[in-house]
Amino acid sequence: MYHGAEHKTITCYEKGLDLTVENARKCRRVHDRCGTTFTFFVMTVSILVFSLFEAIPFVHGVIGSYRILKALFKIALLPIVAGLSYELLKFLSKTNFFLFIPLKLPGLGLQMITTREPDDEMLEVAIAAFKKALLMDEDPEEPECRFVCPEKLAVLTSEIKAKLAEKGIDESDAEWIVSYATGYKRSELGKDVTVGGKAIDKANALAEERVTGRPLWYIVGNANFYGYEIKTDERALIPRPETEELVERALRHINGESKVLDLCTGSGAIAIAVKLKTGAEVTASDVSEDALSLARENAETLKADINFIKSDMFENIDGKFDVIISNPPYIKSGDIAGLQTEVKDYEPTLALDGGEDGLDFYRIIAKNAREYLTEKGIVFLEVGADQADSVKDMFDGFFVDVIKDISGVERIIKAVKI
Numbered sequence: 296m297y298h299g300a301e302h303k304t305i306t307c308y309e310k311g312l313d314l315t316v317e318n319a320r321k322c323r324r325v326h327d328r329c330g331t332t333f334t335f336f337v338m339t340v341s342i343l344v345f346s347l348f349e350a351i352p353f354v355h356g357v358i359g360s361y362r363i364l365k366a367l368f369k370i371a372l373l374p375i376v377a378g379l380s381y382e383l384l385k386f387l388s389k390t391n392f393f394l395f396i397p398l399k400l401p402g403l404g405l406q407m408i409t410t411r412e413p414d415d416e417m418l419e420v421a422i423a424a425f426k427k428a429l430l431m432d433e434d435p436e437e438p439e440c441r442f443v444c445p446e447k448l449a450v451l452t453s454e455i456k457a458k459l460a461e462k463g464i465d466e467s468d469a470e471w472i473v474s475y476a477t478g479y480k481r482s483e484l485g486k487d488v489t490v491g492g493k494a495i496d497k498a499n500a501l502a503e504e505r506v507t508g509r510p511l512w513y514i515v516g517n518a519n520f521y522g523y524e525i526k527t528d529e530r531a532l533i534p535r536p537e538t539e540e541l542v543e544r545a546l547r548h549i550n551g552e553s554k555v556l557d558l559c560t561g562s563g564a565i566a567i568a569v570k571l572k573t574g575a576e577v578t579a580s581d582v583s584e585d586a587l588s589l590a591r592e593n594a595e596t597l598k599a600d601i602n603f604i605k606s607d608m609f610e611n612i613d614g615k616f617d618v619i620i621s622n623p624p625y626i627k628s629g630d631i632a633g634l635q636t637e638v639k640d641y642e643p644t645l646a647l648d649g650g651e652d653g654l655d656f657y658r659i660i661a662k663n664a665r666e667y668l669t670e671k672g673i674v675f676l677e678v679g680a681d682q683a684d685s686v687k688d689m690f691d692g693f694f695v696d697v698i699k700d701i702s703g704v705e706r707i708i709k710a711v712k713i
């Protein structure tokens with residue numbers, strides 16, 4: 296069938312038609328210069344040439360008694376046979392004079408066996424391949440196509456795992472990469488299915504990028520946060536699963552009537568989840584214009600109506616809120632150089648650096664929270680491991696709860712204004 300698609304495409308081109316599936320479909324599936332016809336001519340011409348050769352008296356008499364010599368002479372004649380067949384093919388393809396038609400018919404008849412009517416997808420393949428060949432003819436710099444053989448999903452997954460493991464990168468990243476490149480869920484990677492060259496190329500390209508140290512979620516371009524696809528890139532911190540727990544806790548105290556402030560919003564993940572889950576009035580702020588532009592894109596894509604404000608902490612914030620949520624930068628300045636490459640070299644330092652002891656932003660929040668909270672308003676904060684006690688002590692005049700995350704780390708501070 297692809298043979299037929301190839302003929303139709305060439306005919307379409309030779310007729311000067313646009314190379315489209317519609318035009319190619321109308322062209323015939325046999326072609327005067329086909330290899331099948333050529334094979335037929337080689338057979339016919341060789342019979343003629345070798346018969347004439349045998350008829351030469353010298354050959355018949357002297358050489359004829361030495362079989363090996365005769366065979367060698369025939370081999371030497373093969374270029375003549377091929378050359379004559381080629382010239383015949385070329386000549387006949389240029390004429391439709393009725394006397395020559397009988398010479399064409401056997402080859403065309405054979406092609407009815409070696410070709411079938413192609414479907415539209417096959418025509419698309421043939422057209423794409425032909426266009427590529429034209430490009431390569433026009434421009435010697437045009438690279439050749441590389442054909443990747445399909446392989447089993449499980450094989451691809453273990454190859455990518457091995458590639459990442461060599462650079463000390465976690466196996467689960469390989470699963471995400473293969474899942475993203477092939478469209479199969481991570482839970483389906485054990486399935487006995489074969490994946491094509493495009494998906495394999497994509498998985499390998501993603502793995503190549505991952506071994507440079509670039510975080511998986513920046514490569515993939517989005518991360519799932521609380522059930523929402525959040526676009527991720529170098530403009531803001533990648534939202535983490537621990538922060539979903541912060542949202543989970545805060546949502547228990549938010550409804551459609553609530554006014555909520557997400558301080559240090561980054562990608563906008565917290566604000567978007569709160570808005571979409573509750574319909575509350577949400578304000579989100581960040582000092583970084585880059586982060587805000589990403590947060591706005593995310594809010595627009597997910598249709599979350601949020602009031603974004605560029606602000607150095609509370610500087611440009613007005614009004615009072617029932618709930619203030621924040622996951623501020625909390626890494627000690629001196630610890631940043633020791634973080635993993637994918638964090639320290641790719642995620643914004645502004646999103647990480649919490650000052651000398653990592654607590655600068657909590658001090659600002661604790662100092663201002665009372666003024667920006669409604670009566671019985673609540674502050675929800677994500678804190679780093681070992682920071683909970685220090686942050687708790689900052690909230691004088693609040694009822695403070697320390698909540699552990701699923702790993703048992705004291706991760707969330709809930710401070711209720713009293």
Ligand SMILES: C[S@@+](CC[C@H](N)C(=O)[O-])C[C@H]1O[C@@H](n2cnc3c(N)ncnc32)[C@H](O)[C@@H]1O
Pocket residue numbers: 531532533534535538558559560561562563564565580581582583586606607608621622623624625645646647
């Ligand atoms: C740890 S990230 C959190 C991002 C997001 N809320 C999340 O959980 O994924 C901290 C954010 O604080 C922002 N930030 C840093 N300094 C700030 C400041 N002085 N005022 C407001 N935001 C600030 C950073 O730009 C960054 O987006």
